[in-house]
Amino acid sequence: MKIKVTSIYVDDQAKALRFYTEVLGFAKRTDFSQGPYRWLTVASPEEPNGTELQLTLNNNPAAKAYQQAMFQQGQPAAMFFTDDVRGDYERIKARGAEFTMPPKDVTGSTIATLNDTCGNLIQLTQLARYSG
DSSP states (O other): OOOOEEEEEESOHHHHHHIIIIISOOEEEEEEEETTEEEEEEEOTTSTTSOEEEEEEOOOHHHHHHHHHHHHTTOOSEEEEOSOHHHHHHHHHHTTOEEEEEEEEETTEEEEEEEOSSSOEEEEEEEOOOOO
């Protein structure tokens, strides 16, 4: 088995597409509509055939309550891995991203948290490299 698609709820798909492509640098993979339903995914340009992130419109009251509670508690909805969290922090911040936590060294990694402007916090993570 493989994980091919995972979803994140967003309050506006057009706004989310702009943020995830123009600010974070992901590439749009699929975008089609059927009636009011829109299937929209992005993927890392570093792994174009890798896992896709579905930007799902949050029009479900239960999911919206969950999303809002996680945001208010400061819990990231997704975690993206990077080899250079500080470099990505500077690059993404220069594109207008609002970070709720700048890069911080924690046990085994360096992390930073940002607001995706669509109802979610996103954590960037760089794993520590140990020599031994």
